[in-house]
Amino acid sequence: METTSVDVLVIGGGATGAAAAYxxxxxxxxxxxxxxxxxxxxxxGRYHGLLHSGGRYVVSDFDTAVECxxxxxxxxxxxxxxIEDTGGMFVATSQDPADFPAKWAQACAKAGxxxxxxxxxxxxxxxxxxxxxxxxxxxxxxxSCDSFDLNHGFITAARTFGGDAWIYQKVTGFLRDGDQVVxxxxxxxxxxxxxxxxxxxxxxxxxxxxxxxxxLLGLDVMIRLDRGAMVAMNIRWVNTxxxxxxxxxxxxxxxxxxxxCVLGTTSIRxxxxxxxxxxxxxxxxxxxxxxxxxxxxxxGRALRAWAGVRPLYEPPAELxxxxxxxxxxxxxxxxxxxxxxxxxxxxxxxxxxxxxxxxMAEHAVDVVCKQLGISARCTTxxxxxxxxxASPRHYxxxxxxxxxxxHGELPGALICECEVVTQPQLEAHIASYGDQPVALDDLRRxxxxxxxxxxxxxxxxxxxxxxxxVRQTTPExxxxxxxxxxxxxxxxxxxxxxxxHVRQFALDELIYRRTLGLDTLLNLDQPQAEEVRDGAx
Amino acid sequence: MALTxxxxxxxxxxxxxxxxMDVIVIGAGLAGLMAAVHAxxxxxxxxxxxxxxxxxxxxxxxxxxxxxxxxxxxAEVRGYAALHPEHPYGRAGDDxxxxxxxxxxxxxxxxxxxxxxxxxxxxxxxxxTLLGAVQRAMIAxxxxxxxxxxxxxxxxxxxxxxxxxxFYAELTxxxxxRQGIDARAIEVELPDQNRWWDYWPGDxxxxxxxxxxxxxxxxxxAPHVGDAERVGFPAVLGMDDYPGSLDxxxxxxxxxxxxxxxxPASTAGVRLSERLRRWLLRxxxxxxxxHPVLRGVVEERRCVGVEVASLGHPTLFRADRFILxxxxxxxxxxxxxxxxRVWEPLxxxxxxxxxxxxxxxxxxxxxxxxxxxxxxxxxxxxxxxDLQPLDASGEPALENxxxxxxxxxxxxxLTDGCAEGIALATAYKAVHTALELDA
Numbered sequence: 019m020e021t022t023s024v025d026v027l028v029i030g031g032g033a034t035g036a037a038a039a040y041x042x043x044x045x046x047x048x049x050x051x052x053x054x055x056x057x058x059x060x061x062x063g064r065y066h067g068l069l070h071s072g073g074r075y076v077v078s079d080f081d082t083a084v085e086c087x088x089x090x091x092x093x094x095x096x097x098x099x100x101i102e103d104t105g106g107m108f109v110a111t112s113q114d115p116a117d118f119p120a121k122w123a124q125a126c127a128k129a130g131x132x133x134x135x136x137x138x139x140x141x142x143x144x145x146x147x148x149x150x151x152x153x154x155x156x157x158x159x160x161x162s163c164d165s166f167d168l169n170h171g172f173i174t175a176a177r178t179f180g181g182d183a184w185i186y187q188k189v190t191g192f193l194r195d196g197d198q199v200v201x202x203x204x205x206x207x208x209x210x211x212x213x214x215x216x217x218x219x220x221x222x223x224x225x226x227x228x229x230x231x232x233x234l235l236g237l238d239v240m241i242r243l244d245r246g247a248m249v250a251m252n253i254r255w256v257n258t259x260x261x262x263x264x265x266x267x268x269x270x271x272x273x274x275x276x277x278x279c280v281l282g283t284t285s286i287r288x289x290x291x292x293x294x295x296x297x298x299x300x301x302x303x304x305x306x307x308x309x310x311x312x313x314x315x316x317x318g319r320a321l322r323a324w325a326g327v328r329p330l331y332e333p334p335a336e337l338x339x340x341x342x343x344x345x346x347x348x349x350x351x352x353x354x355x356x357x358x359x360x361x362x363x364x365x366x367x368x369x370x371x372x373x374x375x376x377x378m379a380e381h382a383v384d385v386v387c388k389q390l391g392i393s394a395r396c397t398t399x400x401x402x403x404x405x406x407x408a409s410p411r412h413y414x415x416x417x418x419x420x421x422x423x424x425h426g427e428l429p430g431a432l433i434c435e436c437e438v439v440t441q442p443q444l445e446a447h448i449a450s451y452g453d454q455p456v457a458l459d460d461l462r463r464x465x466x467x468x469x470x471x472x473x474x475x476x477x478x479x480x481x482x483x484x485x486x487x488v489r490q491t492t493p494e495x496x497x498x499x500x501x502x503x504x505x506x507x508x509x510x511x512x513x514x515x516x517x518x519h520v521r522q523f524a525l526d527e528l529i530y531r532r533t534l535g536l537d538t539l540l541n542l543d544q545p546q547a548e549e550v551r552d553g554a555x
Numbered sequence: 556m557a558l559t560x561x562x563x564x565x566x567x568x569x570x571x572x573x574x575x576m577d578v579i580v581i582g583a584g585l586a587g588l589m590a591a592v593h594a595x596x597x598x599x600x601x602x603x604x605x606x607x608x609x610x611x612x613x614x615x616x617x618x619x620x621x622x623x624x625x626x627x628x629x630a631e632v633r634g635y636a637a638l639h640p641e642h643p644y645g646r647a648g649d650d651x652x653x654x655x656x657x658x659x660x661x662x663x664x665x666x667x668x669x670x671x672x673x674x675x676x677x678x679x680x681x682x683x684t685l686l687g688a689v690q691r692a693m694i695a696x697x698x699x700x701x702x703x704x705x706x707x708x709x710x711x712x713x714x715x716x717x718x719x720x721x722f723y724a725e726l727t728x729x730x731x732x733r734q735g736i737d738a739r740a741i742e743v744e745l746p747d748q749n750r751w752w753d754y755w756p757g758d759x760x761x762x763x764x765x766x767x768x769x770x771x772x773x774x775x776x777a778p779h780v781g782d783a784e785r786v787g788f789p790a791v792l793g794m795d796d797y798p799g800s801l802d803x804x805x806x807x808x809x810x811x812x813x814x815x816x817x818x819p820a821s822t823a824g825v826r827l828s829e830r831l832r833r834w835l836l837r838x839x840x841x842x843x844x845x846h847p848v849l850r851g852v853v854e855e856r857r858c859v860g861v862e863v864a865s866l867g868h869p870t871l872f873r874a875d876r877f878i879l880x881x882x883x884x885x886x887x888x889x890x891x892x893x894x895x896r897v898w899e900p901l902x903x904x905x906x907x908x909x910x911x912x913x914x915x916x917x918x919x920x921x922x923x924x925x926x927x928x929x930x931x932x933x934x935x936x937x938x939x940x941d942l943q944p945l946d947a948s949g950e951p952a953l954e955n956x957x958x959x960x961x962x963x964x965x966x967x968x969l970t971d972g973c974a975e976g977i978a979l980a981t982a983y984k985a986v987h988t989a990l991e992l993d994a
Contacts, residue, residue, distance in 0.1 A: 534686040536688070
């Protein structure tokens with residue numbers, strides 16, 4: 019078994035884990051981050067894109083609001099490449115509690131959140147799609163944030179300072195020396211290869227999986243899993259983040275992200291950290307809550323719906339006293355298992371918001387460093403992250419890709435028209451996987467293949483043809499890859515299949531069934547399976 | 556399945572425009588185009604109005620009548636229609652189906668587009684899909700029909716174009732080999748390759764109109780022909796020069812060539828639509844493509860006209876009879892929304908809808924499930940044997956409105972392998988009942 023030694027092993031490739039890896043690396047600690055999937059595939063990647071000003075929490079959770087505005091300013095400074103300064107607005111309609119805006123504005127002033135009162139006319143002049151029924155409106159320093167870019171920025175920066183990150187490594191167990199954790203064992207989920215990493219301390223930054231990972235050590239980390247759905251509309255209905263000015267509830271936010279507008283969210287208790295379900299009623303609720311603020315949006319075209327699982331930390335009452343000792347807010351917690359469970363070399367960080375990921379990392383790394391006897395202080399807020407130029411994530415900017423295509427800088431056949439992905443890009447990317455298996459869905463995540471309005475109807479077949487050519491796969495494999503891809507895309511749009519989308523998807527289904535005969539080909543293996551069964555009988 | 560939506564009526568304050576017609580056909584799919592052709596042939600004054608071209612623009616191009624038929628297709632449909640009088644084939648009747656198919660082939664022939672079928676046994680052809688599956692269909696454009704695998708005796712050569720995004724010859728050939736069909740693939744170069752990055756099938760088809768271009772392709776293919784019995788290309792072998800381009804290419808390569816349907820847009824559909832449009836215009840019909848019909852104007856259970864969005868303001872067009880060929884859920888003839896409402900937008904005709912609790916159940920969990928999804932299978936208008944849409948009490952909702960094609964309830968156009976057959980049968984039947992012609 020391959021064995022590696024580092025000072026600190028960080029488990030979890032979401033925003034908190036990546037920020038922690040960067041923080042550790044800056045403090046001169048030799049750090050390795052491992053992630054069971056690709057980076058940013060958990061809660062951080064299944065996010066609405068809102069960089070909070072804190073306004074949303076200022077009445078219900080003042081401390082978190084203060085953390086948000088502080089971190090909002092820091093992230094703008096250190097990761098400008100991941101942030102679009104859209105600004106934000108809080109808007110109340112006549113249907114919302116009339117006494118709330120005044121209370122909210124007072125709390126903002128106390129928290130240091132600049133909330134500028136707007137007349138309804140000013141608000142509508144800035145955002146013409148807003149309702150005429152505006153009871154109160156304020157401008158706040160919200161922004162939109164690309165969590166993939168941010169995460170990639172942290173990882174790139176961590177590497178610059180000597181850290182590293184491995185993906186598709188699922189931790190299967192821990193190495194212990196008495197009451198000291200001294201590393202972890204993991205398996206490569208793509209090759210099945212097993213690895214062992216020795217570390218003086220392990221940081222559990224696995225979000226909704228925190229309980230599962232701690233459970234491998236027999237520890238009990240109580241987190242409440244809370245699923246929230248989001249809907250991306252096909253255009254930017256607004257260019258400013260719009261928050262409903264009322265106590266936080268379902269369907270409160272509209273966030274312009276790239277070429278789309280994300281509406282969110284819902285809140286449903288779940289037991290499964292991998293729960294990605296989006297129910298039809300959630301989509302309806304989100305649209306119907308957004309409609310009074312932006313009239314007509316309910317009839318607009320929804321592109322995609324997805325869900326993320328929030329890992330909310332709720333310390334048991336008897337432990338609450340101990341938690342306050344760590345000087346952390348109620349919204350996130352760093353658990354030093356030395357104090358709580360008598361186990362050294364293991365620290366868990368849970369809860370929090372994407373906006374506060376750097377702060378969570380700072381607190382968690384402080385605890386890790388204390389265990390290791392390292393006195394270096396956190397400096398992640400001090401200077402900007404290096405811009406991750408070489409990252410494939412620059413494909414995320416659709417305007418840039420269109421510009422490159424039109425000026426001949428992206429040569430080759432246009433495979434995905436919706437998201438501007440070309441044949442040479444696909445070929446290079448497939449080749450970058452080397453001998454590793456590659457699914458069309460991996461190409462989607464990396465290049466945004468099939469993420470536009472047609473949801474793979476056209477590019478799915480083209481990508482399967484290119485995959486077969488580059489990888490010399492069998493026609494069965496290429497056909498199955500296509501079947502898997504379009505089935506996965508179907509799952510993503512199914513809650514949105516009404517109106518225009520029913521029509522779009524009928525075209526896709528027509529292509530799959532009639533033009534390609536994909537169903538016929540996928541069924542080719544079925545009769546053989548039956549023969550085997552008959553033989554067994 | 557359940558019926559929703561009471562019938563609404565209303566008059567129009569908009570002034571009429573243009574001459575009053577005998578027949579207005581709404582929709583320019585296969586059903587609408589052929590309804591206009593039938594009405595013109597019957598001597599009627601006809602206006603065809605459509606928001607856009609129909610589904611022939613995106614289908615493979617062949618005519619599915621009853622794809623599942625193992626032997627005689629017509630006999631299979633007759634048998635099925637006799638047992639299922641509610642099915643659109645049952646509603647239209649056997650004779651309309653046979654006449655509809657025959658008159659479609661004549662109409663296509665008349666505009667220079669030969670469609671072929673297996674005359675000797677009346678079976679379905681076995682045709683090759685883009686991905687190399689074998690799909691049955693009764694009638695197909697000559698180039699596609701030339702690929703019928705039924706009488707294949709030797710190997711196939713499948714030809715792709717290097718760097719063209721819409722056809723992967725090796726994948727097609729590979730899947731054919733899995734099914735025991737001897738096929739191999741080559742790729743040939745297109746001249747001036749940098750231009751091809753966003754070429755659609757139609758762009759290539761126009762190049763194949765040129766004898767010089769065909770020559771350059773044939774020269775590259777000929778050395779690879781070997782023992783191949785036939786040579787297959789993506790279905791782009793000519794637009795205006797079709798089918799002359801087929802014969803010329805076959806002659807130059809020295810083997811019969813055939814076509815494999817591509818991703819949309821369908822070259823076969825583009826050719827057919829454009830040539831039928833010109834034919835209708837030549838025969839004196841009015842054809843308005845790109846003009847959405849907003850609603851029908853009804854007076855005392857008769858439609859007197861339709862309001863059309865055109866020229867910046869709605870315009871009323873009047874006629875004695877109206878053929879609805881607006882299509883189903885895909886085409887816009889049936890609309891749906893987020894609340895789960897399903898409706899017919901022009902006359903608010905009662906629609907059969909899936910009997911499910913919420914729109915969550917419009918789809919099954921599995922995308923390519925065998926009989927498709929309820930939203931396509933269980934949605935449409937209920938009609939009588941004259942193809943008049945029925946109201947909730949089972950009476951004709953309007954005296955002079957007839958419905959055709961995918962607008963009708965009782966079949967899934969995506970899975971049942973009969974969409975074009977139903978379009979042709981019901982278009983024929985609707986015009987003959989509307990104009991009280993002998994079938």
